[in-house]
Amino acid sequence: MLKFTKDHEWLKIDGDAVTVGITAHATEQLGDLVFVDLPEVGAEFAMGDNAAVVESVKAASDVYAPVSGEILEVNQAIVDDPSIVNADPSGAGWLFKIKLKAAAETESLLDEDAYKQLIA
Amino acid sequence: MSDNTAGAASVPLSKTALSDLHVVRGGRMVGFAGYEMPVQFPPGILKEHQHTRSAAGLFDVSHMGQLAITSSTGNMSDAALALEALLPTDLKSLPEGRQRYTFFTNEAGGILDDLMIANLGGRFLLVVNAATKDSDEQHLRANLPDTVRIERLDRALIALQGPKAADALSKLAPQCTGMRFMDVRPLEVCGVPCTASRSGYTGEDGFEISIPQDAAITIAEALLADADVEPIGLGARDSLRLEAGLCLYGSDIDTGTTPVEAGLKWAMPRSRRDGGERAGGFPGDAVILRQLREGSDRSRVGLLPEGRAPVRAGAQLYQEESGGTPAGYVTSGGFGPTLGRPVAMGYVPTSLATPGTRFFADVRGKRLPVDVAKLPFNTPDYKRT
Numbered sequence: 064m065l066k067f068t069k070d071h072e073w074l075k076i077d078g079d080a081v082t083v084g085i086t087a088h089a090t091e092q093l094g095d096l097v098f099v100d101l102p103e104v105g106a107e108f109a110m111g112d113n114a115a116v117v118e119s120v121k122a123a124s125d126v127y128a129p130v131s132g133e134i135l136e137v138n139q140a141i142v143d144d145p146s147i148v149n150a151d152p153s154g155a156g157w158l159f160k161i162k163l164k165a166a167a168e169t170e171s172l173l174d175e176d177a178y179k180q181l182i183a
Numbered sequence: 184m185s186d187n188t189a190g191a192a193s194v195p196l197s198k199t200a201l202s203d204l205h206v207v208r209g210g211r212m213v214g215f216a217g218y219e220m221p222v223q224f225p226p227g228i229l230k231e232h233q234h235t236r237s238a239a240g241l242f243d244v245s246h247m248g249q250l251a252i253t254s255s256t257g258n259m260s261d262a263a264l265a266l267e268a269l270l271p272t273d274l275k276s277l278p279e280g281r282q283r284y285t286f287f288t289n290e291a292g293g294i295l296d297d298l299m300i301a302n303l304g305g306r307f308l309l310v311v312n313a314a315t316k317d318s319d320e321q322h323l324r325a326n327l328p329d330t331v332r333i334e335r336l337d338r339a340l341i342a343l344q345g346p347k348a349a350d351a352l353s354k355l356a357p358q359c360t361g362m363r364f365m366d367v368r369p370l371e372v373c374g375v376p377c378t379a380s381r382s383g384y385t386g387e388d389g390f391e392i393s394i395p396q397d398a399a400i401t402i403a404e405a406l407l408a409d410a411d412v413e414p415i416g417l418g419a420r421d422s423l424r425l426e427a428g429l430c431l432y433g434s435d436i437d438t439g440t441t442p443v444e445a446g447l448k449w450a451m452p453r454s455r456r457d458g459g460e461r462a463g464g465f466p467g468d469a470v471i472l473r474q475l476r477e478g479s480d481r482s483r484v485g486l487l488p489e490g491r492a493p494v495r496a497g498a499q500l501y502q503e504e505s506g507g508t509p510a511g512y513v514t515s516g517g518f519g520p521t522l523g524r525p526v527a528m529g530y531v532p533t534s535l536a537t538p539g540t541r542f543f544a545d546v547r548g549k550r551l552p553v554d555v556a557k558l559p560f561n562t563p564d565y566k567r568t
Contacts, residue, residue, distance in 0.1 A: 070184045095229040097518040120228040
């Protein structure tokens with residue numbers, strides 16, 4: 064199941080494992096990423112906490128935990144080469160996987176149509 | 184994700200003569216100093232930056248202020264002396280066809296604005312920052328005698344920067360090749376009378392060309408028709424000037440920093456210093472002359488973060504890896520595309536301003552090691568001879 068936040072993050076929800084990334088729209092707005100700071104595996108976040116930072120030449124942007132839970136895995140490849148996020152934001156450029164704590168939180172997320180309307 | 188990129192525009196933004204051209208070429212327009220300006224074009228800041236360092240970039244800087252100063256006495260040395268009462272520079276010795284970098288100072292020795300001033304024979308041409316052009320003009324009107332006339336020029340301004348800039352411009356204006364760094368002269372470009380200087384804000388060879396508004400598009404298009412020339416946005420303009428160690432007014436220098444603290448001593452000629460022919464006699468001279476004699480307590484320095492995380496403006500600098508109180512702060516910082524690593528500038532105590540001195544920058548609660556480094560980060564390639 065693919066969901067989005069109004070803060071331009073995408074979530075691929077597979078049971079209680081949620082893969083999180085930033086949308087193509089977000090990468091277009093940010094421009095070339097030059098630095099990505101990802102959370103530690105095992106770190107716990109509440110929905111809306113700052114979980115990661117992506118930085119372009121121009122500015123730093125926080126990435127929020129779109130749901131509450133524990134970090135299961137992070138994408139080391141994008142730390143080594145942040146341009147992967149620009150090249151493939153919804154695939155190889157994923158940021159982290161988080162273990163969904165409260166399934167009810169996903170109800171407030173946007174579906175693809177609602178997100179497309181948001182950025183239209 | 185937080186949205187730091189959107190510009191909040193509450194007042195309508197002014198357009199430059201090149202606004203339509205930027206939009207057609209895919210420029211992402213943002214509000215800057217009251218103008219709608221392109222922050223980047225489709226290639227993006229990294230590629231635009233590299234293109235300027237390897238070929239030539241065209242920058243619209245029409246938002247900057249252009250002021251002509253003339254003397255109703257017909258004697259330009261009257262205007263020169265009147266301006267010297269506001270600027271710690273030497274205009275009496277500035278030959279026709281040359282320009283200097285200088286700054287308006289305030290009574291505390293702080294910097295009201297930095298600018299280029301050119302001697303064009305019958306007049307001085309000042310190019311000042313966009314955000315301060317109104318206050319600069321008021322400052323001049325309030326402080327210059329009635330015999331000095333001040334005229335705001337409503338002209339476009341294009342910067343053409345990079346190792347291929349002279350080649351590209353010479354196809355439209357063959358005379359430009361005879362100019363050296365900081366020369367200024369009337370120059371016909373595509374048959375249109377313009378004023379060009381061999382200078383810029385990127386650390387590259389290049390030109391800044393003042394153009395009648397109605398010819399700006401034609402000249403910009405003619406330059407962009409050259410395969411070596413690409414349009415460049417404000418984002419790359421900032422990363423280029425940061426690598427070149429050049430100050431951004433409002434960030435690295437402002438009313439709270441003096442020219443000595445800012446490392447701009449080189450712009451203050453001997454004639455205006457102690458023992459000079461016209462020593463002092465500008466706002467803040469007591470403070471600035473004392474700092475020229477004795478040095479300042481703090482200094483602007485280059486800073487190289489050790490890691491890959493950019494250290495940006497506002498970050499506090501500590502001597503300690505944890506605890507302690509801030510010893511300095513960052514005024515500009517980001518990623519340097521030519522260096523392939525983060526670069527920054529800031530103020531530290533002069534006793535700790537030696538290259539190699541380690542500080543720790545507070546970035547989102549982490550203390551990241553940064554070392555004082557010599558400026559500029561990227562060696563400029565100006566056409567000095």
